[in-house]
Amino acid sequence: MPRRLLCLVALAVAAVAPAAPPTDADMTGAFPHPKGYVAPRLAEPVVIDGDLADKAWATVPWSDAFADIEGDRRPAPRHRTRVKMAWDDEALYVAAELVEPHVWGTLTEHDSVIFRDNDFELFLDPDGDNHAYGELELNTLNTTWDLLLTKPYKDGGKAVNAWEITGLKTAVKVQGTLNDPRDTDTGWTLEVRWPWAGLKELAAAPPKAGDRWRINFSRVEWDVVVEGGKYKKVPGRDEHNWVWSPQGVIDMHRPERWGYVQFAAAPGEAFRPDPEWEARDWLHRVCYAERIHRKKAGRYTAEPRDLGLMLPAGRVALGATRTGFEASWLADGKPTLTIRDDGRVVRE
Structure with a gap:
């Protein structure tokens, strides 16, 4: 393996000491209003194939680039991640772009613990009550894990792995070569179609224009090296957690700190902060x-x-x-x- 490529893959990033789990005392300070995104209604259908060149996405804005889950306390992510959101009478649509010079994945079985690979995660709590929310994870192989949380783990909640999102469609497209460390990739893109019919355990009804739902996104990224022509996670090093709306602590299961998606009738509507x-x-x-x-x-x-x-x-x-x-x-x-x-x- 050429030294230059090995150095690229090893990711010359200083190891960061693992953060202690958050205590209740860490959570008693004021928290700023989370990020908001205005999702326009789609004028035409999206083809769920992982390719974001669809005309339907052209007028849908990109979100801010992801930050570290703890916010400004930690270094900014070394690779850009951003999302788009849209909706129609049938479903919520999400597109994501993940810049990644070395795209890899190993898990192929549905409902595997996907974050053991590099992954993309979506969290959704339509009524904002912090209980009964959904989580979807997928990796570069388009292997998915969908689960329902009765309530956050910190509150004694349980994950219902048997839960399946009715009518879910996902797709991934790799810009480069998957699991091949001999070259440098551009990254991977994905699309998600989450039908309103797949929200019946979370929401009483589909949204209306003007509604706001709680949502957040996470990207898990592992440091890797190349051994025997294959990618291998650096032993003893924790994953990086990059998110759309920072949580302030390393825990995505704090739905009270997720961002907001505001459903708009057309592009150009301004986000309205939550009056509550x-x-x-x-x-x-x-x-x-x-x-x-x-x-x-x-x-x-x-x-x-x-x-x-x-x-x-x-x-x-x-x-x-x-x-x-x-x-x-x-x-x-x-x-x-x-x-x-x-x-x-x-x-x-």
Whole structure:
């Protein structure tokens, strides 16, 4: 193997020490409004073949380039990733471009743990309650893993691997040669058609123009070397996690920090920030602070002073028992959103 190629593949990037898992205390600070994207309604169908040259995609804008999952705390990704989103009466459509000089993949069995390869991941919570959300992963071989989360792992949720997205279509196109380290590739592109019929466990109905749903995307990237003419992951080195809307912590299963897709009737519509964002952010901060208090005191609290937060006056109402709590955001003295000890947010 020529030294030059080996150096290219080895990716001369300093190994970054693994980050400690986030604690509840890491999550009690204010979090900025996540990214938003306006998805136009498609004027004509998309052919799901992994080739993004379709006329239908021409007027659909690219997202911002992905960043590290922790945001500005970590170095920017060394390869660009970006997405497009669109919709029609039948489905949500996603296109992605992943720049990659050495495209490889190994997993071929559906519902494999796809992130053991380099992969692309889509997370979707239509009603924004942080429970019952979908996840789809696919690799360069177009091998897919679709799963439903009853609630986030941090809240005791379970992954339902038997769940299948009804009518799902995906395709991948490699710009280069797959699993061949002798040359330099351009990358890979993909398309996803997620029908509204495949959302029946997550959403009561398809979206309408103007609706906003919670969504995020992740790219898992492993450092590799070449041994015996094949790519091999660098032993003992964690993967890189590059995402569209940064989470602040290395954990995609924090749906309260995902971005937003806004469904538009036509191109050119401006994104409208979530008017409930302040309420949602405060309620999740209270939820994490309640968990900290319970670990210390053995019970939840209905006293704001116990939480260590400077709650906005007159906006948060607390109620608690030894085994549970709820916190509500108030507008004109009436609750509008409520969070409970399992992390679910419901609209009153």
